[in-house]
Amino acid sequence: MVTIQDTELRQGIVAAIGRAKELSQSVLVSEVQKIDRLDSFHFFAAGRSRFLGERFFWQDPHGTYKLAGVGVVRQIQCDKASGRFVHIEKEWKQFIETAVLAGKQDVPGSGPAMFGGFSFDPLKDKTGLWSKFSQSHFHIPAFMLTVLEDEAYFTTNVVCTQHDDASLFDKISEERQAILAAAVREQEYSLPNLEALREIQPEEWKQSVKDLVESLENSGLKKVVLARELRLQFDQDVAVEGVLQRLTEQQRESFIFAFEANGDCFIGASPERLVKKEGEKVFSACVAGSIPRGKTPEEDRQLGKVLLEDQKNLIEHQYVVEMIKEAMQETCDRVVLPDGPKLMKMKYIQHLYTPVTGENRAGTSILDLVDRLHPTPALGGLPKEKAVEKIREIEILDRGLYASPIGWLDHLGNGEFAVAIRSALIQASEASLFAGCGIVADSDAESEYTETSIKFRPMLAALGGIKQ
Ligand SMILES: C=C(O[C@@H]1C=C(C(=O)O)C=C[C@H]1O)C(=O)O
Numbered sequence: 001m002v003t004i005q006d007t008e009l010r011q012g013i014v015a016a017i018g019r020a021k022e023l024s025q026s027v028l029v030s031e032v033q034k035i036d037r038l039d040s041f042h043f044f045a046a047g048r049s050r051f052l053g054e055r056f057f058w059q060d061p062h063g064t065y066k067l068a069g070v071g072v073v074r075q076i077q078c079d080k081a082s083g084r085f086v087h088i089e090k091e092w093k094q095f096i097e098t099a100v101l102a103g104k105q106d107v108p109g110s111g112p113a114m115f116g117g118f119s120f121d122p123l124k125d126k127t128g129l130w131s132k133f134s135q136s137h138f139h140i141p142a143f144m145l146t147v148l149e150d151e152a153y154f155t156t157n158v159v160c161t162q163h164d165d166a167s168l169f170d171k172i173s174e175e176r177q178a179i180l181a182a183a184v185r186e187q188e189y190s191l192p193n194l195e196a197l198r199e200i201q202p203e204e205w206k207q208s209v210k211d212l213v214e215s216l217e218n219s220g221l222k223k224v225v226l227a228r229e230l231r232l233q234f235d236q237d238v239a240v241e242g243v244l245q246r247l248t249e250q251q252r253e254s255f256i257f258a259f260e261a262n263g264d265c266f267i268g269a270s271p272e273r274l275v276k277k278e279g280e281k282v283f284s285a286c287v288a289g290s291i292p293r294g295k296t297p298e299e300d301r302q303l304g305k306v307l308l309e310d311q312k313n314l315i316e317h318q319y320v321v322e323m324i325k326e327a328m329q330e331t332c333d334r335v336v337l338p339d340g341p342k343l344m345k346m347k348y349i350q351h352l353y354t355p356v357t358g359e360n361r362a363g364t365s366i367l368d369l370v371d372r373l374h375p376t377p378a379l380g381g382l383p384k385e386k387a388v389e390k391i392r393e394i395e396i397l398d399r400g401l402y403a404s405p406i407g408w409l410d411h412l413g414n415g416e417f418a419v420a421i422r423s424a425l426i427q428a429s430e431a432s433l434f435a436g437c438g439i440v441a442d443s444d445a446e447s448e449y450t451e452t453s454i455k456f457r458p459m460l461a462a463l464g465g466i467k468q
């Protein structure tokens with residue numbers, strides 16, 4: 001069993017209560033300890049009995065970096081459209097400003113950290129679909145496991161008030177031992193039976209693609225990403241653990257995320273990084289342009305070659321490269337990117353891929369970078385504002401967090417956000433899956449429709465809708 005030394009947390013809580021009295025406000029204590037290796041999925045699953053609806057999970061491609069949080073000591077939310085990134089950043093800074101830090105505090109993604117996301121377009125009319133999520137929605141967990149390569153760190157966050165006393169430590173310590181003890185149990189999680197699968201207005205969607213292609217040039221637009229929804233009905237409530245377990249087995253090359261709020265869960269396996277900040281190093285990625293995987297290695301190579309030479313896809317990709325390069329150059333020195341795209345091969349699809357790196361110029365925070373980059377033309381279009389307006393006007397779907405920045409940031413300024421595609425919203429015994437594609441002047445509605453069908457597959461497979 002994973003054991004944890006208690007002294008630092010006890011002292012931290014005493015110090016935080018003292019500070020809370022002095023300041024007449026609540027004070028966070030955040031304690032980090034290195035622990036024996038613990039599986040992040042098991043930790044997430046162990047949170048079910050006590051923290052269902054208050055959990056998150058994050059894993060980068062190949063699982064070199066994993067985070068799992070259970071419980072919520074503070075939510076930071078904002079439903080305003082303008083200035084939302086600044087607002088969230090301000091609240092976050094205020095919250096950690098007075099924090100008492102205990103234990104090891106130099107490990108990225110540990111200690112005071114929050115997880116969440118920003119909706120795709122806060123100006124789009126919100127439907128009932130996303131009623132459980134705010135437009136900007138972040139959670140600071142009670143307990144968090146951070147696994148970096150082979151090292152595991154455990155964060156305990158406690159908000160102390162001036163009315164607390166040292167007995168708070170006993171309560172927290174007990175909760176912590178209970179979750180750690182439960183986290184080592186291995187289990188196979190089953191899925192309910194899929195009863196019905198309904199595409200939401202596929203013909204209308206194809207028509208909207210056709211209309212868009214015709215009006216693209218006249219409206220001064222180069223590219224607009226249009227998305228659609230697939231609604232699944234199961235015979236019982238879907239346990240997120242079953243879906244997440246399958247994603248971690250089937251989608252190792254992806255960013256895997258799950259974010260629970262008020263009973264719903266947004267979950268996905270995205271190939272696309274929006275931005276990562278590690279110290280002053282900044283990483284982004286252009287992912288746009290798609291073709292299926294081949295059934296044989298030879299066919300797969302052939303398809304990859306076609307994609308690398310296809311004008312329509314190269315244009316679709318190039319718009320993303322130009323925008324991300326420019327946005328990075330505004331805030332970073334030494335922006336480096338290869339001359340042309342390479343292939344990114346996922347389980348069901350291959351994409352054109354151009355990584356971009358840079359060195360942050362002083363003062364730019366990860367949320368500022370997210371603000372500048374979102375939405376890239378891989379999810380919105382070009383020019384940015386006009387494309388988002390067009391999506392707001394013609395898309396039937398309420399995107400909510402689909403195609404939005406989702407990820408984490410820590411008190412040291414590190415963080416990573418993926419673009420929340422290949423994703424689904426799980427609501428009791430139902431799930432909505434989302435997929436979109438970049439529409440350019442040369443787009444054909446029927447092939448774009450097929451492209452979105454392929455993009456549903458990662459979530460469809462994880463939900464038991466495709467036999468493996
Ligand atoms: C919009 C999605 O994917 C985006 C669109 C792509 C395209 O049109 O070629 C490729 C990768 C993503 O940037 C999605 O998966 O829903």
Ligand SMILES: [Mg+2]
Pocket residue numbers: 288289290316437438451
């Ligand atoms: Mg495409």
